[in-house]
Amino acid sequence: MPTTTLTGGTATPSHSHLHTRITAAGSLIALGIVYGDIGTSPLYTVRGVFAGRPITEEVVLGTISAIIWTLTLLTTVKYVFIAMKADNHGEGGILALFARLRRLKVKWLYLPAIIGAAALLADGIITPPISVGSAIEGLRMIKPDLNTVPIILGILVGLFTFQQFGTAIIGKLFGPVMLLFFGMLAVLGVVHLAHEWSILRALNPYYAIHMLTTIPGAFWLLGSIFLCSTGAEALYADMGHVGRRNIYVSWTFVKICLVLNYLGQGAWLLQHLGAPLGERNLFFELIPAWGLVPAIALCTLATIIASQALISGSFTLVIEALRLNFWPKVKVAYPTDLRGQAYVPSLNWILCAGCIGVVLHFQESSRMEAAFGLAVTVTMLMTTVLLAYYLRLRRVNPAWIVLLLAVYFTVEGSFLAANLRKFPEGGYISVLLGALLLLVMVSWIQGRRIRTELEKYVPLAESLPLLRKLSVDESVPKFATHLVYLTESDNPRLVENAIIHSIFRKSPKRADVYFLLHVITTDEPYTKAYTATPLLEDDLVRVEFHLGFRVDHAINYMFRQVITDLVKSREIDITSRYTSLRDQDVVGDFQFVILNRTLPYAQSLTAWQRMMARFSGVLRWLGSSQQESFGLDNSSLTIENIPLLTPDRPELALRREK
Template sequence: MEHKHKSKATAAGLLVAMGIIYGDIGTSPLYVMQSIIGDNPINSLTVLGGLSCIFWTLTLQTTLKYVILILRADNKGEGGIFALFALVRRHAKWLTLPAIIGGATLLADGIITPPISVSSAIEGLKMLHHKDGTPFVTDTVPIVIVILTVLFIFQIFGTKVVGKLFGPIMLLWFSMLGLTGLIWIGQDWSIFRALSPVYAWELLTTHQAGSAGFWTLGAVFLCTTGAEALYSDLGHCGKENIRVSWVFVKIALILQYFGQGAWLLAHEGALLGVRKPIFELLPREFLFTGIMIATAAAVIASQALISGSFTLISEAIRLNFWPRVRLVYPSDQKGQLYVPSINILLWMGCVGVVLWFKESANMEAAYGLAITMTMLMTTSLMAYYLHIKKVDMWWILLFLAVYVSLEGSFLVANLQKFWHGGYVSLFIAGVIILIMWVWFRATRIKKKLTEYEKLSDYIEPLKELSKDETIPKYATHLVFMSNAGRVTDIESKIIYSIFQRRPKRADIYWFVHVDTLDDPYAMEYKVTVIEPDDIIKVNFKLGFKVEQRINLYFRKVVEEMVSRGEVDITSRYKSLNEQNVIGDFRFVVLEKFLSFDNELPLLDRMVMKAYFFVKQFTHSEDKYFGLDSDAVKLEKVPMIIKPITKCNLKRIE
């Protein structure tokens, strides 16, 4: 699928882009300026310098790097760090490490985004007061937890219907941001002097603003945390829709930030306290409505992060970075995906973050540190992509120099947050990195040491077994899931299963192999009839975003082969054959377990033990492949990676 229908911007596409990809970056005005000011009195240096940093960050990081440059690296219309990795992984093995780190830190950051977005919006209720002066709401934690819980429960049903409302709501949100910002800018047009990078330089090189100076970059970075989503959602929206809609979104964001700056300068010397600049821009009679619109935008931002996490996990599974957990497709709409285990883990993580930090101001410390790692990893993968595209080396070095310096500065500034909450996101990212690395390394160990036989050596024995009526027939059609990519090969464990474990007589033996391709939506297959009406091998070539529904795909293959006269699937039992009854199909899936008879180096032994420990909590191979349980035989086979050679057992007479 080339996604040619998304090559041009359309009105509908622009609205979809508005609703899907700008939730995170679009809700940043809820907390960025508040984070920059912090607990210090408002002063013009921090306000003007902060605005200048925000403008140039959005320009250099979001617009230039992501919207203009990174969107060029599309994998058949798909984007995201794993799609980029799929484009370059054949050229260098070491690129696996930045891909794992980038994917893990992106997932970790997704646990912080929903709590901070929803909390920032709901905390606006603290600015509402009863007639007697008491706050309308004093504790927002229960409200935030309820909203997040409902949001995660809703994932079970898919987002097809509500998704149509996302675009209009976000259009209303950005319109509100731009309009309210412009109203306050009108009271102080001189705020636009902050467009000069001189103010950013002055702020970053001075310490007269208390805890400001260079470390302010940690707060400034929050304005661009959603930039990675622009690339990740490339497949949903198309690059032209993203680029065109970004013009409107960026203008609205800049107007809002500068409007907040105008309000802050009008209150120079004061402390913010519980007041949020974004809500101070609103007329009092519109405050509650504004808070509700902000909450809706925060929920949409959270939904985008959750959906993105599901997609990221599904890609990680195909690339052997994650255990084969259950994937559910709630509707036939493309991109609709639900991962129950991840949904539960994300909900637990989000609720834990809310209970631990309680307020959005505290969450800011944990936010941003992990995503800087994602952006640095994307930069390294993009540089290699430019290299294989034969871009001039000087341009590649310039790209690396600019963005490693910029993102490296953000990373160093964010490290100041480590003891204030940054350790939370890094701990989560570390756990995810460990799981991904263990799974990838264990998969490589398994593949490297899997023994294969020449299938040609077993053609005659299989034909003889098929004719041996002294052995009870196991099935008319016996289908084995095979890891052997070559048509000429077959695993020795399958041969052992057929001939020794329990002789499995069948009329036709099918060997099915699934290849995961770098092309995200490839759906192809190749049939090799090794022996007519006796031995057939089917190789599926599926993209890393294609759902594994082997039962359905195999049925399609058989139907096409029957229509071409390549195979006869009627039952071989005489009474059933005369009535043209279709023979039974039975799948056999071999599931490995680690044998005690292994002598492994310490690191490999720890990796394999961790791999099989995690594997016991995941779905079996047959469920991952989408096979009908009543037609599947799951066989446990011992996995001997390195046999024990020393055995001091002695015979006594």
């Protein structure tokens, strides 16, 4: 039977419109969604270099030059020019890239994907505190003894609490606010640039190379300099929301504003050579006293928007991981009708708790810099690995692939080495967070793999004659008119032995019509289609759902659509088979059976398998059940425990005594 579209195929008109046309509205939306993280980096990047280091002309020119060329090499060349062309039907991000590369059948390729995803989620815990903290601490320019921690915590808790309502309404303000913010960055930069034009020498990469190769200890400054590009990975991940072309246009504007502001900061530093900055915030030193309050308010709004974009990006990342079976099943809500906007309650409060912990631990945004950047560097390196495979998939000349690996392993490897120096000062926080998130992913993947290996599949054809007899055997009490099982068998000719066991051996279940539902997660993000194949006329139907990795797996809702279609095409009759009810055209009942596969004999597994299986079991218990994941109704659901593994135990063989 041909594939049938559930709702609108693989892309909505608005979605394809974003990816094929450049519009002023699309570019404005991009400003609000994509650039929050990278846009707020001027608040803390240069400050970190000179907080404890004397301000010298060589280091000022070298730092600003390194920042400009980092933005060029990492953000413009790698992400805007290369990575954004490695899209998956308009979607970007490390997991979307992996989804496209799955066809290569490289077994270990999931490792860089999950390592990068875990590191990016860890960064999502550190970015909101350092961004909001950097803005709020500007109030100390007015009141030096102000305790900013309660204000920062209040803003962050309010932000996470608001997530459950969605951001459709306030999201309309993001673009205009960020437009004002970037305009302020540019104006501040130009004003100070006009006082010290000699800073324009920093446009020459010579000064960055000279600083790194001749000044003792300058290499370690890369740990702070790298912070200018921490939002590049988020830029790639958010491509699906606004479209590649709109990012091309808006990034030109954003980069000009960023470069002007960094040049302005460099110009200010050249006029204040000598002692380190200490506790002073360089960014707010650029602002005249009369403009401090409105500037701090605008910066605070910008950092809240940056945090919101990162939180939404984390939700999207986990949903992609969930659909790719990289993450335990968790509840996903859709608070608004805005496409792609979702809310993951469990992740939201994990991020909230993590952000609160980071603020309470470090107290000052300047101290958070030690934990910031290390995780993103790892993500960038993993993206580089996947991009090399993407270029291989596109049959690019191997020489170009080797050049890409050489350049970006050198650049990003240098940033990683510099960031590792900050490990004892707080970098261990991001490593610990990333390791915990990676452990969750590895345990879930390995647990599923173990269960798949232990699952026995049997030929369905062998059970069809018995199924037909059972369906009409009135000596067996009818379990349901329509009985529905969820199967993980990719082969329509095979079915889990557990399902056969449930139907025939564990309290035989007679039904008029049996359904086998199978979900296939496609590499395309928004596919919504199904096939329905009668395997036994009037008795057994297999339905395959083809759903994109960003589509909500609301199986209960989708199954109703399938049944409606099949009834309209007269392929099935769902009228009750009871004579008294059939005469009144009453629809027969539907009963879902979910099989909970247990491991009662785990001692037969290896120590590694037992550990992964148990950890995976804990994650299954903490996460959502299959019932919640698929939106199944309690009133039409039966859950059965079926042992996955019943091994032979020859050492327990008994002999019968006379």
